[in-house]
Amino acid sequence: MLERYSDPRDLKKYSLHELKQLAGDIRQKILQTVSANGGHLASSLGAVELTIALHAVLDTPQDKLIWDVGHQAYAHKILTGRLAKISTLRQYNGVSGFPKREESIYDTLTVGHASTSVSAAVGIARARDIQKENFAVVSVVGDGSFSGGLIFEALNNAQNLRKFVIILNDNGMSIGKPVGTLAKMITKLRLSNIYRGLKKQTEFMLGLLPAIGRPLRLAVDKLINRTGGIIIRELAKRQKAGFFQDLGFTYFGPLDGHNISLLAAALKYAKDFDRPVLLHVLTKKGKGYTPAEKEPSRFHGVSGFALETGDLRQGERSYTGVFGEELLKQAAGDKKICAVTAAMAEGTGLSAFAEKYPKRFFDVGIAEEHAVTFSAGLAAGGLKPVTAIYSTFLQRAYDQIIHDAALQKLPLFLAVDRAGLVGADGPTHHGVFDLSFLRTVPGLILAAPKDANELKDLIKFGLSCSRLFALRYPRGKALFWDAERDARDVELGKGEIVYGQADAEIAVWAIGAMVAQSVKAAKQTGRNICVVNARFAAPLDKELLQTTTKKAKKLCTVEENSRRGGFGAAVAEALTELKISVPHIICGVPDNFVGQGAVEQLYQDCGLDVETLAKLFDA
Ligand SMILES: Cc1ncc(C[n+]2csc(CCOP(=O)(O)OP(=O)(O)O)c2C)c(N)n1
Numbered sequence: 001m002l003e004r005y006s007d008p009r010d011l012k013k014y015s016l017h018e019l020k021q022l023a024g025d026i027r028q029k030i031l032q033t034v035s036a037n038g039g040h041l042a043s044s045l046g047a048v049e050l051t052i053a054l055h056a057v058l059d060t061p062q063d064k065l066i067w068d069v070g071h072q073a074y075a076h077k078i079l080t081g082r083l084a085k086i087s088t089l090r091q092y093n094g095v096s097g098f099p100k101r102e103e104s105i106y107d108t109l110t111v112g113h114a115s116t117s118v119s120a121a122v123g124i125a126r127a128r129d130i131q132k133e134n135f136a137v138v139s140v141v142g143d144g145s146f147s148g149g150l151i152f153e154a155l156n157n158a159q160n161l162r163k164f165v166i167i168l169n170d171n172g173m174s175i176g177k178p179v180g181t182l183a184k185m186i187t188k189l190r191l192s193n194i195y196r197g198l199k200k201q202t203e204f205m206l207g208l209l210p211a212i213g214r215p216l217r218l219a220v221d222k223l224i225n226r227t228g229g230i231i232i233r234e235l236a237k238r239q240k241a242g243f244f245q246d247l248g249f250t251y252f253g254p255l256d257g258h259n260i261s262l263l264a265a266a267l268k269y270a271k272d273f274d275r276p277v278l279l280h281v282l283t284k285k286g287k288g289y290t291p292a293e294k295e296p297s298r299f300h301g302v303s304g305f306a307l308e309t310g311d312l313r314q315g316e317r318s319y320t321g322v323f324g325e326e327l328l329k330q331a332a333g334d335k336k337i338c339a340v341t342a343a344m345a346e347g348t349g350l351s352a353f354a355e356k357y358p359k360r361f362f363d364v365g366i367a368e369e370h371a372v373t374f375s376a377g378l379a380a381g382g383l384k385p386v387t388a389i390y391s392t393f394l395q396r397a398y399d400q401i402i403h404d405a406a407l408q409k410l411p412l413f414l415a416v417d418r419a420g421l422v423g424a425d426g427p428t429h430h431g432v433f434d435l436s437f438l439r440t441v442p443g444l445i446l447a448a449p450k451d452a453n454e455l456k457d458l459i460k461f462g463l464s465c466s467r468l469f470a471l472r473y474p475r476g477k478a479l480f481w482d483a484e485r486d487a488r489d490v491e492l493g494k495g496e497i498v499y500g501q502a503d504a505e506i507a508v509w510a511i512g513a514m515v516a517q518s519v520k521a522a523k524q525t526g527r528n529i530c531v532v533n534a535r536f537a538a539p540l541d542k543e544l545l546q547t548t549t550k551k552a553k554k555l556c557t558v559e560e561n562s563r564r565g566g567f568g569a570a571v572a573e574a575l576t577e578l579k580i581s582v583p584h585i586i587c588g589v590p591d592n593f594v595g596q597g598a599v600e601q602l603y604q605d606c607g608l609d610v611e612t613l614a615k616l617f618d619a
């Protein structure tokens with residue numbers, strides 16, 4: 001079916017039987033691609049039938065389809081012109097792992113972060129109405145992403161919208177188990193009486209459909225004409241989905257999210273409804289691939305796997321792993337230490353902590369703003385919260401850091417994981433702004449370790465610190481990790497010379513993973529260079545800056561962060577303040593969004609690879 005498929009208009013001509021065959025082909029293609037390239041497997045496998053039904057009923061791209069997060073959209077990519085290039089998924093210059101506006105007219109928005117789709121959809125629908133256009137707007141949000149506060153702000157502003165559908169794609173999972181009372185409410189809806197009768201209703205609706213072999217559109221039209229939407233309306237009427245109804249939504253569901261004809265019938269009806277509709281569909285994460293169905297969390301995002309056995313490609317020892325172990329160790333000696341995550345327990349290395357100290361562990365769901373303010377509350381209440389959030393997701397909690405933690409002078413420990421270039425996830429996920437946005441927060445101490453041993457030292461430092469402390473560390477392989485070595489003391493704001501002498505002719509100030517990179521580059525030049533591990537971006541070691549620039553003819557700063565406003569900018573400000581006049585080159589991520597691909601390749605694009613750094617130091 002995939003071989004003869006061309007674009008979404010074809011779907012309207014296919015029979016149900018053909019659509020089911022197509023679903024099978026798409027699953028195989030997804031499995032083939034992700035087993036080789038890595039990617040978000042389980043969510044995409046679960047959304048295949050839903051995607052087919054959406055494109056079969058909607059007139060995309062005129063009708064607007066918006067995916068939340070976008071990690072479930074591989075079938076959408078395959079169906080909308082990217083089949084031929086799907087083998088390049090997540091690779092350098094290849095097909096993006098998320099919907100991306102530049103990539104296709106079918107990708108309404110570029111996404112990667114959770115809970116944005118409904119706000120955007122409300123905006124698009126209001127713009128449509130003002131301009132008297134008539135297309136439908138449909139967003140697809142997972143049950144895990146529904147916990148994000150932005151969703152509620154959007155629901156609160158969707159009143160009276162017509163041709164406006166939110167599909168709640170409920171697979172009973174976030175990356176791990178969804179948490180909180182909202183997840184409970186969704187579970188309750190899922191298990192309601194209606195669900196028990198779901199099978200019967202499905203059978204009844206299908207009984208009304210003509211025999212296999214007829215085009216789906218005819219089948220759906222006939223179904224709707226015959227019943228006048230009665231069944232679906234009945235479903236809506238009988239459902240006690242008070243929460244959504246009170247917000248002005250008509251609730252349909254829950255429907256079997258793997259039943260193409262049922263989904264198509266419901267969508268056909270919902271997309272032209274004169275009020276906002278919430279269509280609740282039930283899907284299975286990992287559908288169609290047994291290892292992923294059994295362990296959806298492990299198959300959420302993978303680096304590649306053996307198709308036959310489901311054996312996952314193993315990662316190397318990571319900073320995240322070292323962080324998780326060291327925190328566990330420190331927590332054994334201090335009962336006040338607790339850990340907070342926003343739906344990323346595994347990703348931030350906190351799973352072992354959660355198991356060992358369940359009462360001191362808090363997963364707040366996808367709710368980064370809440371995670372920070374809640375942690376500030378824990379700190380105000382006398383505990384020592386360590387709040388681990390990916391750099392890119394911490395961006396949305398900026399005001400909480402300023403207003404709810406810094407201004408209160410609360411001792412909060414922010415563990416900023418995935419700081420730097422993350423690789424295949426690309427521009428939505430690179431953590432290349434945190435040095436810029438954190439270093440300007442008054443009173444905040446900002447540090448980055450040069451290797452895994454120093455990560456341990458800085459964790460110890462952070463836990464004994466009575467101020468707001470942010471520790472950034474990258475994704476991927478941890479440098480110089482010595483399991484036996486205990487964490488050592490670190491002095492606040494002190495850097496160190498790691499290569500050469502203070503009176504060298506070229507001074508290189510680096511931070512985090514760029515320290516090792518700079519040492520390699522310095523060695524390559526054979527010049528008289530001094531490399532400093534700054535360790536702290538705030539406060540900076542100004543004394544060491546004075547010493548190392550006394551004789552220097554040139555200063556280079558190196559950071560895995562935007563060149564704008566980051567570590568290099570902090571050094572430039574210090575030079576001005578100290579009245580030091582030295583030519584200064586800021587090496588960092590250029591002022592644009594960096595693409596996807598292997599980190600080494602991206603380093604080259606940013607001029608942060610050893611060869612380019614060596615040339616810059618030498619020039
Ligand atoms: C703001 C933000 N926080 C965290 C994440 C990481 N993340 C990506 S998908 C996901 C789970 C989403 O669950 P759900 O929406 O139910 O989709 P499913 O994975 O179940 O298909 C999480 C936590 C993110 N992308 N954005």
Ligand SMILES: CC(=O)[C@@H](O)[C@H](O)COP(=O)(O)O
Pocket residue numbers: 040069071112300301347418422425429475
């Ligand atoms: C879609 C999403 O936001 C996460 O699944 C993210 O891709 C995880 O990244 P890591 O692989 O770095 O944990």
Ligand SMILES: [Mg+2]
Pocket residue numbers: 142143144145169170171172173174
């Ligand atoms: Mg889910």
